Amino acid sequence: MSPAPSPAAAPARPAGHPGPAGPEAGFGVYVHVPFCLTRCSYCDFVTYTGMEGLRRPYAAALLLEAELAVAERLRPDPPVVTSVFVGGGTPTLLPPADLARLLDGLRGLLELAPDAEITVEANPETVDAPVAEGLARAGVTRVSLGAQSFEPGVLAALERPHDAHRIARAVGHLHAAGLRELNLDLIYGCPGEDAGSWTRTLRAALALGPVHLSAYALTIERATKFGRLVAAGRMRPPEDDVLADRYEAACALLGGAGLHHYEVSNWARGPVAASGLPAHASRHNLTYWRRGGYLGLGAGAHEFTGGERRWNVASVPEYLAAVRAGRRPTAGGERLEPAAAAFEHLALGLRTVEGLAPVRARALGVDPAGPAAAELRAAGLLAPGPRLALTEAGMLLHGEVVTRL
Ligand SMILES: C[S@@+](CC[C@H](N)C(=O)[O-])C[C@H]1O[C@@H](n2cnc3c(N)ncnc32)[C@H](O)[C@@H]1O
Numbered sequence: 001m002s003p004a005p006s007p008a009a010a011p012a013r014p015a016g017h018p019g020p021a022g023p024e025a026g027f028g029v030y031v032h033v034p035f036c037l038t039r040c041s042y043c044d045f046v047t048y049t050g051m052e053g054l055r056r057p058y059a060a061a062l063l064l065e066a067e068l069a070v071a072e073r074l075r076p077d078p079p080v081v082t083s084v085f086v087g088g089g090t091p092t093l094l095p096p097a098d099l100a101r102l103l104d105g106l107r108g109l110l111e112l113a114p115d116a117e118i119t120v121e122a123n124p125e126t127v128d129a130p131v132a133e134g135l136a137r138a139g140v141t142r143v144s145l146g147a148q149s150f151e152p153g154v155l156a157a158l159e160r161p162h163d164a165h166r167i168a169r170a171v172g173h174l175h176a177a178g179l180r181e182l183n184l185d186l187i188y189g190c191p192g193e194d195a196g197s198w199t200r201t202l203r204a205a206l207a208l209g210p211v212h213l214s215a216y217a218l219t220i221e222r223a224t225k226f227g228r229l230v231a232a233g234r235m236r237p238p239e240d241d242v243l244a245d246r247y248e249a250a251c252a253l254l255g256g257a258g259l260h261h262y263e264v265s266n267w268a269r270g271p272v273a274a275s276g277l278p279a280h281a282s283r284h285n286l287t288y289w290r291r292g293g294y295l296g297l298g299a300g301a302h303e304f305t306g307g308e309r310r311w312n313v314a315s316v317p318e319y320l321a322a323v324r325a326g327r328r329p330t331a332g333g334e335r336l337e338p339a340a341a342a343f344e345h346l347a348l349g350l351r352t353v354e355g356l357a358p359v360r361a362r363a364l365g366v367d368p369a370g371p372a373a374a375e376l377r378a379a380g381l382l383a384p385g386p387r388l389a390l391t392e393a394g395m396l397l398h399g400e401v402v403t404r405l
């Protein structure tokens with residue numbers, strides 16, 4: 001995952017926040033692995049095809065950067081790490097032994113909570129039995145697998161190099177290795193998709209028994225194949241009405257199957273805590289939504305520490321050169337103005353069913369019992385009760401509700 005607070009139904013990406021949240025927000029480490037076998041037609045993440053020769057040196061450099069980052073950003077009193085997320089790109093293109101060395105190195109540098117969540121993103125075509133076993137041996141506790149769709153026509157349009165059978169096989173290998181804390185990513189609003197094929201994809205995903213599902217609305221990014229096709233008038237972007245229909249279909253089907261819709265684009269199995277969050281919610285992403293701090297390692301990675309957001313160079317050779325010279329490969333940074341920070345805080349906090357406690361909402365300048373909130377409650381967009389939290393109908397209109405408040 002990479003920069004900037006996400007639009008309503010787009011992938012959850014790291015974002016800055018106005019100041020250090022309390023320890024209840026957790027503290028994460030995000031590690032970016034910018035290598036892929038092929039480039040999918042919708043994806044603008046920092047990632048490169050080829051570069052086979054740089055993968056292992058890059059894995060070694062990540063640990064060097066971790067040492068520099070801890071010294072620069074977290075001394076003298078490093079927080080306890082509650083989650084590590086190795087994202088991409090395709091982290092499973094690194095040999096599992098390199099991932100194991102990286103995770104061991106992080107454990108040596110930082111205190112990881114005994115129940116720390118350690119997620120690795122994986123692509124179906126890269127997961128066989130040895131990879132799954134290697135991930136489990138490395139101490140990975142959770143895998144996020146990019147399925148996107150189970151329909152041949154949609155997978156072809158997205159230029160995914162796997163079919164539905166390969167997704168099922170990857171899940172089988174992960175389950176056999178004891179990795180049952182599994183998320184599947186899906187995208188809706190894709191070319192070649194209709195209501196029936198989206199429903200079939202949801203059913204096929206559920207049949208594999210994941211404890212977590214992410215369903216993202218297709219966003220058209222300029223610097224992608226889809227972006228170029230749309231700009232040339234050769235492809236139509238997904239219509240809002242269609243996206244709303246697909247979203248509602250996902251809510252009905254996933255909810256009916258017993259998954260809890262805990263964030264705009266995310267569902268997980270329970271049991272549900274008093275906060276409204278299901279047990280299998282992604283703890284790493286919760287830290288982002290609660291505006292907790294996180295370190296960002298790797299080319300193009302973002303981090304948020306001490307109230308400051310910083311990001312690394314995107315180029316792998318530049319990244320390697322900086323780290324080998326003993327410098328952090330920082331490309332830029334910013335500290336948000338209080339008003340912008342408060343708006344971001346509100347927008348992120350309202351993404352999850354946990355929402356914002358009344359005292360927190362008031363600190364951000366929103367009266368949870370004021371006329372705007374009352375009107376949104378009457379319209380069924382905000383949940384009843386003292387907290388400021390969206391209903392499922394409200395999640396679809398997340399941006400509008402935040403602006404209204
Ligand atoms: C950075 S990708 C890495 C996952 C992994 N490489 C894969 O493709 O399976 C994380 C997720 O973001 C989502 N994503 C990426 N670009 C998107 C876009 N333009 N619109 C909607 N979802 C997108 C996909 O669901 C993808 O699985």
Ligand code: SF4
Pocket residue numbers: 035036037038039040043044045047088089090123146
């Ligand atoms: S969606 Fe995943 S596999 Fe496809 S280009 Fe992006 S990071 Fe790579």
